[in-house]
Amino acid sequence: MDKYSPITITLDQRSDAVTITQWVYSTLRRAVMLGQIPPGRALTIRELAALLDVSPMPIREALRQLSAEGALEIKGNRRVMVPDMTxxxxxxxxxxxxxxxxxxxxxxxxxxxxxxxxxxxxxxxxxxxxxxxxxxxxxxxxxxxxxxxxxxxxxxxxxxxxxxxxxxxxxxxxxxxxxxxxxxxxxxxxxxxxxxxxxxxxxxxxxxxxxxxxxxxxxxxxxxxxxxxxx
Amino acid sequence: MDKYSPITITLDQRSDAVTITQWVYSTLRRAVMLGQIPPGRALTIRELAALLDVSPMPIREALRQLSAEGALEIKGNRRVMVPDMTxxxxxxxxxxxxxxxxxxxxxxxxxxxxxxxxxxxxxxxxxxxxxxxxxxxxxxxxxxxxxxxxxxxxxxxxxxxxxxxxxxxxxxxxxxxxxxxxxxxxxxxxxxxxxxxxxxxxxxxxxxxxxxxxxxxxxxxxxxxxxxxxx
DNA sequence: ATCTTTCGATTGTGATCACAAATATGATGG
DNA sequence: CCATCATATTTGTGATCACAATCGAAAGAT
Missing domain, CATH: 1.20.120.530 (GntR ligand-binding domain-like)
Known part of the structure; x- marks a missing residue:
C-alpha cells in the first residue's frame, strides 16, 4: 500500500464534538508540522483515507484547506505533496x-x-x-x-x-x-x-x-x- | 430561492481546460472581491450550486478553500459568509x-x-x-x-x-x-x-x-x- | 542496454444519496 | 399581542459510485 516511502502519522482520539473533516485536518496538520510527511512524497486521497480509517471525502476537504494554507501544494498533475524547500x-x-x-x-x-x-x-x-x-x-x-x-x-x-x-x-x-x-x-x-x-x-x-x-x-x-x- | 437578500454573481464562460471546482472557485472569488456578496449574508451550498448550475460538490470545495484564504468565514453554526468589517x-x-x-x-x-x-x-x-x-x-x-x-x-x-x-x-x-x-x-x-x-x-x-x-x-x-x- | 510505447491499475473529480443537526414555520398558551 | 414549543423543512456532513485522466510497469523497438 505504500506508494514510495511509508509514512507514519500520529493519530489521536477522535472526539464526537468535532466533525470528521476537522479531525482529519488537525491530524494532517500536525503530521506536516512534525515533519512526518517527507517533502515531495505524493499523497493520495485513498491512501490517507485508509491510513486514518475514514472515507475519502473528509480527506479531500482537509487537503484542500491545508493546500490553501500553504502547508501542502497541489502540483499541476493534481498530486498533493509537502512543498520542498530551498x-x-x-x-x-x-x-x-x-x-x-x-x-x-x-x-x-x-x-x-x-x-x-x-x-x-x-x-x-x-x-x-x-x-x-x-x-x-x-x-x-x-x-x-x-x-x-x-x-x-x-x-x-x-x-x-x-x-x-x-x-x-x-x-x-x-x-x-x-x-x-x-x-x-x-x-x-x-x-x-x-x-x-x-x-x-x-x-x-x-x-x-x-x-x-x-x-x-x-x-x-x-x-x-x-x-x-x-x- | 433567495434566502434573505438576493445575490447576483457574474459568471463567465466555463472552459474545459479547468476543473469545475477551479471555475467555481474563481467565480466566487471574484464575486467576493467585487462585493457582490453582502457581508453577513449566509451562503448555502445548494443555493450556490443552483446559482452556478453545478453540483454541490465543487461548491463545497471552493467554499472551504476561500474560507482558508480569509475571503469567507465559517461560523460556529457551520454557516458560511463574507466576514464583516470593523x-x-x-x-x-x-x-x-x-x-x-x-x-x-x-x-x-x-x-x-x-x-x-x-x-x-x-x-x-x-x-x-x-x-x-x-x-x-x-x-x-x-x-x-x-x-x-x-x-x-x-x-x-x-x-x-x-x-x-x-x-x-x-x-x-x-x-x-x-x-x-x-x-x-x-x-x-x-x-x-x-x-x-x-x-x-x-x-x-x-x-x-x-x-x-x-x-x-x-x-x-x-x-x-x-x-x-x-x- | 536504453529509450518508446502500450496497456492495465490507480487516482482525482464530480454526482447522488442518506442522515443528523440546525433552522424556519406554525400552532398553542400566556 | 408576544413568548414558547412542536413540527416540518432545509442544511452540512459524509459515504458511495461512475468516469476520464494519469501513472506505472512491462513489452517492444532501436
Missing amino acids: PVKFSELVDARIALEPAAAAKALPYINSERVALLRSLDARIDEAEAAGDAEAVTHWNQEFHRAIYTSNPHQVTLPLIESLWLQLAPFMRRSAESLDEYYQIDRHQEALEAILRNDPAALQLAIAADIRDGCAFAQTPAKLQKLLR | PVKFSELVDARIALEPAAAAKALPYINSERVALLRSLDARIDEAEAAGDAEAVTHWNQEFHRAIYTSNPHQVTLPLIESLWLQLAPFMRRSAESLDEYYQIDRHQEALEAILRNDPAALQLAIAADIRDGCAFAQTPAKLQKLLR
Whole structure:
C-alpha cells in the first residue's frame, strides 16, 4: 500500500464534538508540522483515507484547506505533496515572519494584562522543561504557543492566520534541525520579551521577537547548513 | 430561492481546460472581491450550486478553500459568509499590507528587467484609462495587477499568497468606497514606484508602495468615513 | 542496454444519496 | 399581542459510485 516511502502519522482520539473533516485536518496538520510527511512524497486521497480509517471525502476537504494554507501544494498533475524547500525560500519565509510577528506583538502589547503575563510565564517554563528534557518536538510546540499567546492578546488580531501559514511552511524543516539540539541553546529571548512587556516598551518587544525568530532559525541561515537538512 | 437578500454573481464562460471546482472557485472569488456578496449574508451550498448550475460538490470545495484564504468565514453554526468589517480590523489589515508589500517589492527589485518595466508601464496606462472612464472596478483590478507584477518578479516570492489573502479581506469594502471616486484621484504613486525601480533604489520603492497603499485606503482611515461604508 | 510505447491499475473529480443537526414555520398558551 | 414549543423543512456532513485522466510497469523497438 505504500506508494514510495511509508509514512507514519500520529493519530489521536477522535472526539464526537468535532466533525470528521476537522479531525482529519488537525491530524494532517500536525503530521506536516512534525515533519512526518517527507517533502515531495505524493499523497493520495485513498491512501490517507485508509491510513486514518475514514472515507475519502473528509480527506479531500482537509487537503484542500491545508493546500490553501500553504502547508501542502497541489502540483499541476493534481498530486498533493509537502512543498520542498530551498535555501532562498527558507530565508524569504523567515523574513516574512520578521515582517509580521514583531509588528503583531507590538499591536498586542496594550492588551496584555497581568493574567496574560502569567500565562506567558508558564509557557516559558514549559519550554525550559522541554529543553531540559531534550524534547525538541515539545520545544517547538510550546515556543509556538508562547508566540501565539502574545499575538492573540489583541482582540482585533488579523495576521495570525498569515503567521500560522508561515509556521506551517517552515515547520517540516525546522524539526529536522532541532534534533541537533547542540546549537539550539539560544539566549533566552523570551525573557527579554517578557521584560519589554512589563516595561510596556513596544520597540524592545519587537526587537526581542525578531531576535527570537532569527535565533530559532539561525541553524539554517547559512546555505551549507540548510543544504544538509534537505538531504 | 433567495434566502434573505438576493445575490447576483457574474459568471463567465466555463472552459474545459479547468476543473469545475477551479471555475467555481474563481467565480466566487471574484464575486467576493467585487462585493457582490453582502457581508453577513449566509451562503448555502445548494443555493450556490443552483446559482452556478453545478453540483454541490465543487461548491463545497471552493467554499472551504476561500474560507482558508480569509475571503469567507465559517461560523460556529457551520454557516458560511463574507466576514464583516470593523474600523479597527480594517486598519489592521491595511497595516499588514504595509508590513508585507513594501518588503516584497524591495526583494523583487533586483529581478525587475526592462521587459518587466514595460509590463508595469502598460498596466499603469490601463489604470489611467480606467480612471478616466470612471470605472472604479477596473481601477481596482489593474491596480492589483500592477502590484502583483512587481512582487512576482521575484522568482522566490513566498508572500504573495499572504498578500492576496489581505486583498480578499479588504476588497469587498474597498469597492463600495471606490464608487465615490471624488476623493480617489491619488497622486501617482505608481510613477514614483517606477522611477525608484529605474533608479534601482529599494528604499524609495518601499516608500512609494507604502504610500500607494495608504492613499488607496485613505478614504476609510477615519472611523467616520469607514462607518459610512458599513451601512 | 536504453529509450518508446502500450496497456492495465490507480487516482482525482464530480454526482447522488442518506442522515443528523440546525433552522424556519406554525400552532398553542400566556 | 408576544413568548414558547412542536413540527416540518432545509442544511452540512459524509459515504458511495461512475468516469476520464494519469501513472506505472512491462513489452517492444532501436
